Amino acid sequence: MKVTISDIAKMAGVAKSTVSRYLNGGYVSETTKLKLDKIIADTKYEPNSFAQSLKAKKTNLIGAIIPRFDSYATSRMLIGIDESLKELGYQILVANTSQKLEREIENIYSLANQKAAGIILLAKQITKEHIEAAKAVDLPILIAGQEDEEFHSLVYGDAQSGYDIGKYVAKCGHTNICYIGVTEEDVAVGVKRKEGFRKAIEEEGIENVSYYESSFSIEGAYTVATSIIKENPATVYVCATDNIALGTMKAIHHHGLKIPEDISVTGFGDYDVADIIDPSLTTIHYPYKTAGGTAANKIVRMIQGEDVERLTTIPCYLVERKSVRRRK
Amino acid sequence: MKVTISDIAKMAGVAKSTVSRYLNGGYVSETTKLKLDKIIADTKYEPNSFAQSLKAKKTNLIGAIIPRFDSYATSRMLIGIDESLKELGYQILVANTSQKLEREIENIYSLANQKAAGIILLAKQITKEHIEAAKAVDLPILIAGQEDEEFHSLVYGDAQSGYDIGKYVAKCGHTNICYIGVTEEDVAVGVKRKEGFRKAIEEEGIENVSYYESSFSIEGAYTVATSIIKENPATVYVCATDNIALGTMKAIHHHGLKIPEDISVTGFGDYDVADIIDPSLTTIHYPYKTAGGTAANKIVRMIQGEDVERLTTIPCYLVERKSVRRRK
DNA sequence: CTGAAAGCGCTTACAG
DNA sequence: CTGAAAGCGCTTACAG
Numbered sequence: 001m002k003v004t005i006s007d008i009a010k011m012a013g014v015a016k017s018t019v020s021r022y023l024n025g026g027y028v029s030e031t032t033k034l035k036l037d038k039i040i041a042d043t044k045y046e047p048n049s050f051a052q053s054l055k056a057k058k059t060n061l062i063g064a065i066i067p068r069f070d071s072y073a074t075s076r077m078l079i080g081i082d083e084s085l086k087e088l089g090y091q092i093l094v095a096n097t098s099q100k101l102e103r104e105i106e107n108i109y110s111l112a113n114q115k116a117a118g119i120i121l122l123a124k125q126i127t128k129e130h131i132e133a134a135k136a137v138d139l140p141i142l143i144a145g146q147e148d149e150e151f152h153s154l155v156y157g158d159a160q161s162g163y164d165i166g167k168y169v170a171k172c173g174h175t176n177i178c179y180i181g182v183t184e185e186d187v188a189v190g191v192k193r194k195e196g197f198r199k200a201i202e203e204e205g206i207e208n209v210s211y212y213e214s215s216f217s218i219e220g221a222y223t224v225a226t227s228i229i230k231e232n233p234a235t236v237y238v239c240a241t242d243n244i245a246l247g248t249m250k251a252i253h254h255h256g257l258k259i260p261e262d263i264s265v266t267g268f269g270d271y272d273v274a275d276i277i278d279p280s281l282t283t284i285h286y287p288y289k290t291a292g293g294t295a296a297n298k299i300v301r302m303i304q305g306e307d308v309e310r311l312t313t314i315p316c317y318l319v320e321r322k323s324v325r326r327r328k
Numbered sequence: 329m330k331v332t333i334s335d336i337a338k339m340a341g342v343a344k345s346t347v348s349r350y351l352n353g354g355y356v357s358e359t360t361k362l363k364l365d366k367i368i369a370d371t372k373y374e375p376n377s378f379a380q381s382l383k384a385k386k387t388n389l390i391g392a393i394i395p396r397f398d399s400y401a402t403s404r405m406l407i408g409i410d411e412s413l414k415e416l417g418y419q420i421l422v423a424n425t426s427q428k429l430e431r432e433i434e435n436i437y438s439l440a441n442q443k444a445a446g447i448i449l450l451a452k453q454i455t456k457e458h459i460e461a462a463k464a465v466d467l468p469i470l471i472a473g474q475e476d477e478e479f480h481s482l483v484y485g486d487a488q489s490g491y492d493i494g495k496y497v498a499k500c501g502h503t504n505i506c507y508i509g510v511t512e513e514d515v516a517v518g519v520k521r522k523e524g525f526r527k528a529i530e531e532e533g534i535e536n537v538s539y540y541e542s543s544f545s546i547e548g549a550y551t552v553a554t555s556i557i558k559e560n561p562a563t564v565y566v567c568a569t570d571n572i573a574l575g576t577m578k579a580i581h582h583h584g585l586k587i588p589e590d591i592s593v594t595g596f597g598d599y600d601v602a603d604i605i606d607p608s609l610t611t612i613h614y615p616y617k618t619a620g621g622t623a624a625n626k627i628v629r630m631i632q633g634e635d636v637e638r639l640t641t642i643p644c645y646l647v648e649r650k651s652v653r654r655r656k
Numbered sequence: 657c658t659g660a661a662a663g664c665g666c667t668t669a670c671a672g
Numbered sequence: 673c674t675g676a677a678a679g680c681g682c683t684t685a686c687a688g
Contacts, residue, residue, distance in 0.1 A: 005666060054665085096420075277576050332680090343658065345683075376682065
């Protein structure tokens, strides 16, 4: 049978409240402390967390709301969050939304109901429902991956990354460029990266640039790239994510063209595969795992009521590999 | 302020027990039911799950203990588990062990303490501690990915997969074969696949086969493959996972050799990238997501006390792509 | 069909 | 330094 605080108290010949105090670091005499040490070790007593939470009205749970499990960026961030949270004495509770926006909202409420101490939301998009839910639950919420003035957030240097890639392809002598982006609903990936890129290109005085839009999937990118190859003589395809770059590379290969001799390709993210495929992919390194750790630290500081900077920007950097041809 | 069952009872002019009965599908008159419908909708009342669990001593939580977040197989299975569990009215609670065996054991105990209704353990290895913990917590536990007579389990057709690959490379005319496996501590991946492969090869009367061992990582496989290339003239490298195949392909490319012209490569798993890389990888398709759904159904049936078959085997099949040269 | 009462396993003032 | 008591928000026999 499961042992409870009453059992322990009885065995030690003290009151439940004394045991509780012992457990929570309160005042207990040395002798009863010793006695309790032994009894608790012997019985392997573990407090019932439901009873604790019911009474204390708080937990050490931190919810992580994620759009999907099978995303490189998400899983890497989750590792960072999980590891850091564990060190800080918190536990992660992962809620997957399968990319359904309404499920993000539901999860905010249900995590609040489960008395989560805080929430890290890996968001693709912030809507008014998000803001409403956040106000209603009145819980520390940290948005990761997107910026929003209503929330504390952690973002990557997307604009700078786009700028760096733009400068790089220009430096390599490319003057006919194709940019394969994503929906502008995703501000970080769809807007910031593109804007940074555009800025660099304009500074370089390059005019021959066309913009396309793809879904986030490899297959979607494959389809888009296939049609671009047929109609556009660009010498480099700048892709808004590594996944898009992968689909694009596949399409180029399937057309019997060579990378980077015929067409150059770049990505954003630096997934593991970027260094494995042939040719290896020139891309921007996004330190997802580290960022997850930073997010964990930030939410914990928010929970502890510290005065936390609203916006944290995680710097990224270019990794030059073999997928871009130097034309000069 | 958070509304409780007492508030609802007061507003409806009934007793708490009546509200509770209403909530749990018990007998309630039509009129009070209607009244309660409205009040609960208006107040957005949500029962406190801690109080429920404290009293009922059970939850609808099912723990999934995973070795790591950044594994293709794991994340796909998680998706399948998560989706199916949701449909069945259960919630997943993901616990990551960062590949630490002792954390698997810890998590079994802590999930029991959190009153999980059951546990799905994505295991690489079953030890006596696992068995001990399972007995101690007395909770339905399903092992996924490994077979063990002490547990209900769900496995892939690893031996058959190995056999199929063996037959396939033989059929393609390869007679000098190199098998790159993993530690035998992992019975499914390290033993079963190899045994199935060996059986096929023996049936084919091929004698020129050498066996190597790699870690699970791409980098580890790269290192192993690099040394093999220098010493072994095999025409095909049969790799025990797609990740190992990726590292191996990278090593082959780095040596200036062509796949499949100079060396052929096969994998197990059929990760997304298998179809994206160039050449695309001939491998065994493992339906991870579907298997996750099957696991979810199985654990729920176990929880419900149904008489569930101890061992479920998920069939896999060969996917022929471009990484194997036909020598005949 | 309904309500009063006890109890789940804790924590938290409060009094000593 | 310690204990008795109340209470967190539910559920569950039990009696009506």
